[in-house]
Amino acid sequence: MARTPPRVCLLHDGPRLGGVATIVQELHDGLHDAGWAVDTAPPHPHAWRTARHADVLLAAHSFGPAYAAWALGRALGKPWVVWVHGPLQEVLNEARSAPAKRAWLRWLYRQVPQFVFISRHARTSLEGFLGQPLPDARAHVIPNALRLPRAPLRTAPTASGTVELGYVGRLSPEKQPERLIAMLRLLPPRYRLSLVGDGPLRAALEQQAADLVHTERLAFCGARPRATALAPDWHLTLLASRYEGGCPLSAIESAAAGIPFVAPPLPALRETVPACLLAPGDSPAQLAAAVQQVLALPSLQIQRALDSLLARHAVPRFTDQWQQVLREAAAC
Template identity: 45%
Template structure:
């Protein structure tokens, strides 16, 4: 692959799963001899943006909304190839946001005009196709799962029955369901939640008594490293929907199993090798039972099964597939 200037268009500089995945892509491209440059649309003046697009050999829109709108328009104006990168299931995202008919119609029109679209999971692709009514003529759709971080797993000396959550405290992540789950578990179980967001006040109110007795701990979001996950035994997710959750991959890479609801993205990620880590339904009671199952499993089996999952999300595969797509898109 020839050295190319690759513009990664972001919406803003907010931390989270998309930001982490974008950083991973930039690092992979840099290691492959490419020149990735990330720009946040909401923090960049129009002149600087146009100069960056003019220099670019290819534009990657790092999510399916504002960056995709801007990338498509700029690509048309300055004749640059565009790759849109979708991280979430379109149907579920729009339904949860109560998107208007006008916005849905606009997105269908736009999405069918994107030549290249990369999805983080097969479910994300399938949701896109359900929303658009199928791929447009000549449209290239590729599934490239996110890569797990290249971390050294922490020793399994974590505090028993200590659970953790990392993510945005927002309605789609259902953090209050985790509080309900904690109430159903024996009093020896504790939960640490790392994150910020609009659901934080309601979460504090719902778990005030658990905080007082030391069973629930709330910490602000910060730079995520393996040491964030190391203190607890199991990571728990309660999302309504996901694309390819970085929190799950980070947890496994840190040597900590992840338990979650049986949503399509987690069935795709954990189902083949760790089906026991999925709750039987989307209730707090089912999530509590799955947590107890995983906490009681032999560490050796968990380590083996986590390694099997991570093998499908390797940084090497992620880098190779992205380089292939960008090379083909630039031709």
């Protein structure tokens, strides 16, 4: 007879849009489809009304929800798990976090009974922040996954036709979209770039790249829903982030849509992204060279690379690994 799954209280304060919200919803739906009861609560004092009925508490990320999971876990005697989506040291450095906050986080994270990281790099970053390794019994690595329809590989551009490049993400400093614009200037005129997303850098980028917009080599498309972010005429999608916690959802979505991508060789990406899709570095010249090299690859090699990536980010594996972690946590 099958065991009844533990009841989960998912503590989540994030926006409805964005990568973390998307993957949290993916886990919620996967557990629900597997017969689990998952209650969602924002991390504020009233969450105890939901948390008291749970067998295990899950903090949807390592800040506000983790604080609530610690408090509720202590007050109610419940086991708790913290989900880590980013490389902590890089995130805190980018935010210029105060010493007091860093001290509080070090103390808190030493209390966490179970972590789930989206990559080995995310685990290594948190261990570096703590100044000590975590035992494997407390640290689990589960790569993100998305349920997406598969599309055939996009047709490569003709030798003389326009090459459509795309980017999906925030126009913010850590994403380094300015490097993609600098890269575009190094490519032949038949290459065009569409930037899908918004953010604090948009106005400055529009001003700096006005000549490229005027010649229709560059388009600022604004934010779009995830389902329509990838344009049907793109030949390649691009990433240029300074850091990543794991394989970005935009890369997984691109692979499922049959669109190859080029990314810098970040530690988290090297874990699951085939080497043929990684640039040798993150400079505009290195990204430009990688774009041309990937577009020149045989279609069979590109298809195998995309298949390999999607296999490593498969939903059944993602859901099964999470069920195992939550069962073990609830049994403690």
